[in-house]
Amino acid sequence: MAANTAECSVVNSRTWIPSHLLLIMSNSSISINQTLHCSFGTETRTSFLFLLMIIEVAIGLPVNILALWIFCFRMKFWKPHAIFLVNLMLADFLLLICVPFRIDAHLRGDHWIYGAIFCRINLFMLAVNRSASIGFMTIVALNRYFKVLHPLSCVSLMSSRNAIWLSTLVWILVIVFRIPLLTTNLLHHKGNRSLCRSFSSYRNPPLAITVHYIAYVTEFILPWFLLIFCSARIIWYLKRQEQIIQQRKFKKAIRSVAVINLVFTICFLPAIVTGLGSLALKKFRPRDCEGFNKMTLAFMAGIGLTYLNSTLDPVIYTFSSSMFRNALKEVFKRMQQ
Secondary structure (H helix, E strand, O other): OOHHHHHHEOOOOOOEEEEHHHHHHHHHHHHHHHEEEOOOOOOOHHHHHHHHHHHHHHHHHHHHHHHHHHHOOOOOOOOHHHHHHHHHHHHEEEEEOHHHHHHHHHHHOOOOHHHHHHHHHHHHHHHHHHHHHHHHHHHHHHHHHHHHHHOOOOOOOOHHHHHHHHHHHHHHHHHHHHHHOOOOOOOOEOOOOEEEEOOOOOOOOOHHHHHHHHHHHHHHHHHHHHHHHHHHHHHHHHHHHHOHHHHHHHHHHHHHHHHHHHHHHHHHHHHHHHHHHHHHHHOOOOOOOOHHHHHHHHHHHHHHHHHHHHHHHHHHHHHHHHHHHHHHHHHHEEEEE
16 A cells, blocks of 8 residues: 555545656656746737738739749849849748748647648748848848949949859858758647747757847848948938939939838837847846736737738839839730730
């Protein structure tokens, strides 16, 4: 009787569970608690995020397909500027075809049904193409800046071949920095749910996730300051120009860079602010799980806004390329006939 008592533990007056099963359950619970700073709340969905992703896919995919068709069949020749825009469009398109899987998970209560491997692939594709989109937006703005302010520089006189090499380098860099997402388990289990997230409330983030965090913040801050610098310099030069022709050229450039800056700020700044806010809460108020979970929800909505960038980028094509703008006008004229 003593041996039986030693081997079993009483949960309540009617339930007896063997002690070795209790040990397994306890270790499982400890593992989850040690991995996550705060357990996921019961509600991880927002109507705003759901509607936003639906709009992004419903508008973004057709518009980017139209842009691809124009670039391939309606533009008579490609220059470095057009090559960068094509790569920007490709990054946007590849990102948007991954968003429907996030919508599906959202409809299921943030439950991922496609397995751990495809979870990694999906988040890897989202991160890579978001980074590539940021990279090519920045290059388009810098290209416009050098064309106007430094027309005789090597950047302004770049050949199409060099533009292709630069585009290839951008793709290689964004892929290398996101490889950690393929080497880390990103599927977290909470009750009956499986949550697929590259940003999660890790108590002690693994090295791969830390690299992902650093890359995410850096890829926003550096381009953002570059865009602000380009805008300020073009405005300063515009005020110094007295010739009407030069003023027109500078006004076109500032419109192009300003649109890129506006899209960039609207789409990426909220996620950076809420993401850093989550990290600050975890560090300075580690027991405030309610506040942390609310900030995490806001961060998830901010991540949804980053996908909006791929829907709004066709506006950048229109303002940045007269060839694309003329081809688009021709398409609309033919549709009205």
